[in-house]
Amino acid sequence: MSEIVRIPVKKIVPDPENLRKTIDPDDIHTLAENIREHGQMDPIQVFRKGDGTFDLMDGERRWRAIQELRLKEINAIIVERPTEQDLLMRKISRVMQTRSLPFPEEVAALENGLRSLGVLELEKEWSIAAKKMGVKPGVLRERMRITKLSPQLREQFNAGKLDYTVAHNLGKIQDSKRQEEAEKFIREQSLSSRFVTTKFMETLLEYPGKSIWEIYDIAREREKFRYAKPRAEEVPDDIIDKLDNILNDFRKCEQWFEAIHRNNIVEQLSDSRFNVKRLAEGIFRLRGFIDAFLKRYDKLNEIQHSSDNLQLPKK
Numbered sequence: 001m002s003e004i005v006r007i008p009v010k011k012i013v014p015d016p017e018n019l020r021k022t023i024d025p026d027d028i029h030t031l032a033e034n035i036r037e038h039g040q041m042d043p044i045q046v047f048r049k050g051d052g053t054f055d056l057m058d059g060e061r062r063w064r065a066i067q068e069l070r071l072k073e074i075n076a077i078i079v080e081r082p083t084e085q086d087l088l089m090r091k092i093s094r095v096m097q098t099r100s101l102p103f104p105e106e107v108a109a110l111e112n113g114l115r116s117l118g119v120l121e122l123e124k125e126w127s128i129a130a131k132k133m134g135v136k137p138g139v140l141r142e143r144m145r146i147t148k149l150s151p152q153l154r155e156q157f158n159a160g161k162l163d164y165t166v167a168h169n170l171g172k173i174q175d176s177k178r179q180e181e182a183e184k185f186i187r188e189q190s191l192s193s194r195f196v197t198t199k200f201m202e203t204l205l206e207y208p209g210k211s212i213w214e215i216y217d218i219a220r221e222r223e224k225f226r227y228a229k230p231r232a233e234e235v236p237d238d239i240i241d242k243l244d245n246i247l248n249d250f251r252k253c254e255q256w257f258e259a260i261h262r263n264n265i266v267e268q269l270s271d272s273r274f275n276v277k278r279l280a281e282g283i284f285r286l287r288g289f290i291d292a293f294l295k296r297y298d299k300l301n302e303i304q305h306s307s308d309n310l311q312l313p314k315k
Contacts, residue, residue: 004043006073011053012046014060019091019109020101023061032065040066043075054078057087058094088116093134103164104157107146110135114144145171150179165193169201178208185212199223213281 035041044059056063057079066074082090092113095101101109111120113133119125126144130137146157146164148171156162166186173179182204186196199219207215239246260279 002077002079004075004077007046007054007076009063009066009072009074012044012056012063012074012076013049013053014056014063017088017091018060019095019105020060021105022102023064028061028064028068031061032068035062035065036069040075043077045079046076047081048078055081058091085116088113089132089134093132096133096135096139102160103143103146104160107143108158110140110143111147142168145169147171148174150176153179153183156183163193166196169196172201172205175208178204181212185216189216195219195223211281211285213277214285217282 040062042059042062044062045057046054047057048054054076059076063074081087092109095106095109110133114120114126114129117125117129117132119129123141126140127137130140133140135143145168146154149157149167153162153167153170157164157167162183166183170179170183173182182201185191186200191200199222200216203219203222204212204215207218210218
């Protein structure tokens with residue numbers, strides 16, 4: 001075991017490259033009170049400098065707490081200074097083992113570590129890099145999804161305004177505009193992190209061409225039957241022979257739309273009325289399919305010069 005020595009507090013220089021960028025004064029005060037009660041239980045680690053001072057490697061919280069107590073000396077272990085790259089790997093490994101950094105600082109540290117190793121853009125090399133930094137490869141890949149966010153979303157994340165779970169899921173989306181569109185929807189509709197993770201995001205990735213509202217409706221349906229999903233009703237091959245069933249469904253829709261009209265649902269349409277907005281978006285999508293069907297039907301009739309007099313109701 002390395003020898004523990006007593007070093008004057010004033011001869012210790014804090015690390016300007018400390019991975020921890022924010023230190024809570026209340027946390028330091030609590031630690032100081034603990035040291036006052038029980039003494040310094042863990043020594044700090046320092047490097048010796050040629051001028052008789054020491055660079056702080058590990059233990060800045062303890063060093064600050066000792067200063068708050070106005071103590072003159074601190075327990076320390078003097079260690080040999082490694083290379084800059086090895087030092088960075090040790091720092092990252094330390095904070096990843098202790099989970100002592102907030103997510104934005106942790107992501108920045110791992111990103112800096114990959115850059116230092118020269119493999120930031122070489123994902124195939126990340127497994128080896130993860131071992132050097134003391135982190136599981138899966139955790140490293142998850143954290144690095146944050147670096148794929150648009151500049152606007154990365155800024156929100158760094159400022160603590162974007163939840164980590166939502167952020168790393170958004171990082172799975174390659175298109176920046178789609179990321180921002182999804183984040184806006186998640187935030188404005190207050191979607192839970194669990195729903196975003198388990199259903200919404202996987203649906204969004206599965207259907208990149210669908211609207212966010214349509215993605216939400218599909219995800220909600222999947223969430224509804226998460227534990228007891230019913231047998232899916234397949235579209236029959238003999239769909240034309242099922243025309244009576246289709247028309248019966250249309251009649252049901254007509255009745256519902258009549259009820260919507262009676263209850264002035266349209267007048268209630270606004271961004272703040274979430275379910276009404278969902279309804280409108282669903283109707284818009286349905287209208288698109290119906291319009292496409294009717295246009296194709298009319299075009300085929302025109303090409304074939306049909307001689308019958310079947311007329312569709314005017315819209």
